[in-house]
Amino acid sequence: MPTDVVVVGAGPAGLTLANLLQRNGIGCVVLEARDRSYVEERQRAGVLDHFGGRVFAEAGLADQVLAGVPTQTFLEFRYEGEPRLLDIAALSDGRGGSIVPQQMLVRRLLTTFLDEGGDLRFNAKDVELHSLGGSPRVTYGDVSLDCSYVAGCDGFHGVSRRSIPEDELTTYTFDHGIGWYTMLADASPPKYPLMGIGRHGFAAQFPRGPVASRFYLQYKPGEEDPRAWTDDEAWDKLRLRLGDPSLGGTITDREVVEMRSFVVEPMAYEKLFLAGDAAHIITPMGAKGMNLAIADAYVLAGALTSAVRGDDTALRAYSDVCLRRTWDYQEFSRWFTEMVHDTSGDPFQRRLARARFDRLFTNRAAGVAFADMMAGVDLVS
Ligand SMILES: Cc1cc2nc3c(=O)[nH]c(=O)nc-3n(C[C@H](O)[C@H](O)[C@H](O)COP(=O)(O)OP(=O)(O)OC[C@H]3O[C@@H](n4cnc5c(N)ncnc54)[C@H](O)[C@@H]3O)c2cc1C
Numbered sequence: 226m227p228t229d230v231v232v233v234g235a236g237p238a239g240l241t242l243a244n245l246l247q248r249n250g251i252g253c254v255v256l257e258a259r260d261r262s263y264v265e266e267r268q269r270a271g272v273l274d275h276f277g278g279r280v281f282a283e284a285g286l287a288d289q290v291l292a293g294v295p296t297q298t299f300l301e302f303r304y305e306g307e308p309r310l311l312d313i314a315a316l317s318d319g320r321g322g323s324i325v326p327q328q329m330l331v332r333r334l335l336t337t338f339l340d341e342g343g344d345l346r347f348n349a350k351d352v353e354l355h356s357l358g359g360s361p362r363v364t365y366g367d368v369s370l371d372c373s374y375v376a377g378c379d380g381f382h383g384v385s386r387r388s389i390p391e392d393e394l395t396t397y398t399f400d401h402g403i404g405w406y407t408m409l410a411d412a413s414p415p416k417y418p419l420m421g422i423g424r425h426g427f428a429a430q431f432p433r434g435p436v437a438s439r440f441y442l443q444y445k446p447g448e449e450d451p452r453a454w455t456d457d458e459a460w461d462k463l464r465l466r467l468g469d470p471s472l473g474g475t476i477t478d479r480e481v482v483e484m485r486s487f488v489v490e491p492m493a494y495e496k497l498f499l500a501g502d503a504a505h506i507i508t509p510m511g512a513k514g515m516n517l518a519i520a521d522a523y524v525l526a527g528a529l530t531s532a533v534r535g536d537d538t539a540l541r542a543y544s545d546v547c548l549r550r551t552w553d554y555q556e557f558s559r560w561f562t563e564m565v566h567d568t569s570g571d572p573f574q575r576r577l578a579r580a581r582f583d584r585l586f587t588n589r590a591a592g593v594a595f596a597d598m599m600a601g602v603d604l605v606s
Pocket of ligand 1: 233234235236237238239256257258259264268269270271272327349352378379380381382383384385407480482500501502503509511512513514515516518
């Protein structure tokens with residue numbers, strides 16, 4: 226039986242899209258290369274911005290997705306150890322985000338989709354996309370699915386973007402010249418998301434559920450190899466940069482994060498539409514990666530719903546609408562990155578970054594603009 230949409234990938238983008246399509250009565254099949262436990266346990270992002278929360282509330286999914294999650298109110302910065310609190314909720318007229326670990330969001334979306342009769346196929350190996358310009362067909366193993374549209378939500382390394390002829394895409398990449406080492410640890414979360422800025426380098430501690438924290442440490446690529454650091458060395462650096470001698474715990478995961486940005490244009494080719502990391506990667510500063518994936522899925526769900534019902538105007542505008550937000554967030558993330566990292570080692574630039582940081586606390590308009598980006602650019606009617 227043909228279906229309206231085949232969604233490739235069951236991450237935040239694919240599962241948000243699948244749930245929204247299901248709510249709109251649009252047929253879809255989700256193909257996921259990995260098994261269920263892998264998908265449900267992959268720990269990455271931790272903040273759902275206000276816009277993302279509204280996407281789920283507007284779809285009637287607030288109870289399933291947002292129940293019991295704490296609101297993000299303040300951000301705490303420690304500049305050379307000196308604490309400063311920025312009241313994001315107050316500066317954005319109450320549009321604070323929610324602290325939602327990505328694996329919790331994925332688990333909830335997955336359960337909701339399956340409980341409501343959704344068709345999600347795990348371990349779908351060797352997915353291939355065919356006839357994207359005519360009647361699309363998606364194959365995996367010996368299964369073949371005919372559909373009207375394909376949603377490529379399979380992340381940076383997925384098959385969807387690779388199925389588009391190279392000369393149809395323009396690719397933009399940027400290396401921020403910073404190294405980030407991230408660790409997940411059984412360590413009490415901070416009261417508020419916490420960032421340490423100073424001459425020893427950037428560090429951060431973000432809540433990941435009631436008993437865990439994700440830590441970040443800036444390192445110098447080419448000069449330092451964080452994989453060679455012992456856990457004790459990493460804790461020493463975190464204690465110094467975050468100004469908290471009591472930090473410690475069992476580190477359960479260590480990863481080097483590439484601080485690079487990537488965007489492809491357009492986010493569509495014939496009847497294939499890219500969403501989330503399949504189309505763009507953003508640095509973690511500003512916590513926009515998962516939120517961009519959700520925003521793409523929101524726009525795509527509305528556009529596909531209209532197209533299946535006979536009007537493809539919104540679908541033709543999909544790429545432009547999402548790219549506007551993507552570049553807005555890329556600019557914000559780069560601006561934020563420069564503010565909290567000593568990227569150049571140049572004293573003049575360090576003073577500029579300090580001025581930018583101080584302005585957030587001394588100039589209400591600057592604080593409001595920052596909080597507005599943290600809340601998410603508003604597209605929901
Ligand atoms: C360590 C780390 C920390 C991060 N921290 C933050 C943060 O603090 N805030 C934030 O907003 N973002 C953060 N991000 C980014 C965020 O996690 C991503 O932007 C988000 O996961 C994108 O969602 P997605 O659905 O587009 O892609 P993904 O989450 O990558 O999901 C893609 C899915 O497609 C599946 N797939 C891949 N290939 C195929 C195939 N060929 N066939 C079928 N299925 C396939 C994958 O298995 C996966 O389930 C972080 C990322 C990392 C790695």
